[in-house]
Amino acid sequence: MQILEYDLVTFPVTNARILCVEDDADIARMLAEVLQDSGFRPVLVGSAVQMDALLKRESFDLIVLDVMLPGEDGLSICRRLRASSSIPIIMVTARGEDIDRILGLELGADDYVTKPFNSRELVARIRALLRRVESGAAARSRPRPLTFAGWRINPTTRELHDPAGVRITLTGAEFDLLLAFCRNPGQVLSREQLIEQAFGGLIASVERSIDVHISRIRQKIEPDPKDRSMIKTVRLGGYVFTPAVEQL
Template sequence: MNEKKYEILVAEDDADIVELMVLYLENSNYKVLTASDGVEALEVLKDNNIDLAIVDIMMPRMNGYELIKKIRETSNIPIIIVSAKNSDSDKILGLDLGADDYVVKPFNTLELVSRVNSNLRRFYDFNESKSSEAEILRVGELELDTDNLILKKNDINIELTPTEYKILSLLMKKPGRVFTKVQIYENVKGEYFESDDNTIMVHISKIREKIEEDSHNPKYIKTVRGLGYKIENIQ
């Protein structure tokens, strides 16, 4: 995977954490650039060809949430949040703004490197293969163009984050099939960790808010209690 030396941005104001991340990422053959706040991170992004960003939330000058919003205005690179903020509302906000993954401090550095590997692999494999596998997926009023990454409901465009798109695409390719949270995570992101359990729930919740008339009584994405999720086979 690392024949190309991928460039990783670490936006973090804790020097000890930065030093640890740089050590492990460089040992995994990544080129690492660092920034101690959001403003500096934007400068690094502007001047370099960054492949993935690791972003802390609580930074001076510009916090991580604002940085993610700025990145998503021009780029769809994978973004991993690494933060001491561990409430569901913090995770929902970060993922809703467009982050692909959320790691809570203190974290296992080897796990973080594994998440970097998985996010990069999924991102580049997905971009390389999507054109050759282009198709229009239809379920009920939903229409997903897998070539142009456009979701429509009754001919009205619905914006999705990259991760939401991948989850919905997985479900729409096999209507009626139940996917466990582990299967969804591994298909969309790669290796699954126990701490990822709530992450999939958050993504499913956000997708429902965008495609359902009533997200609390969903027509499309159903929860199969004790198993996982499926999208109904609606003609």
């Protein structure tokens, strides 16, 4: 792959700040134009090195992250970001590379689009992710924490604590899914219902995305991930959250 070097480009607009990590200069500038026309404030960088330098001094509302990058690739970057940040991440993958999409979700990406992508779809996915973040902030004065099996989930602070009081890191998508389960304990929820309740009806086009997110939640909350006693799969039905849930 040819490594392209270009200067950092910013565009004065009015809305959320979007960091685009894309080494193809033509695609990057197209992204910037689409996002700017949609009212966002895009910033372009071409590598992990540029991204890291920028994140040390500036904050962003969302990251659009290409998988194929010079030096450190997008999957490695996603894993590293998730170790310390819950910023929404949309992965950009090559068409047909299912393994990249699945790995991206398993490493903590919130959503993905495939190249060549429809600009309207990308903008819709960005807006959907940002709405989830905004709705969580707007709800701070309303919902009370919920508890299940000794765990505590707080919709206000968007935090999850285990029975020992240790905070467990969740991605935005994982938190929204677990909260949807906690608000519907004992009910069989189809993938379509989970998509509607947790994501407002918009997520990556394949249902596999839900399965990957739920697999990651299980790894974090199940006493025995192989037993799946908290989130059970209902054949031909979906999933059911089995613990009793109480509001504090």
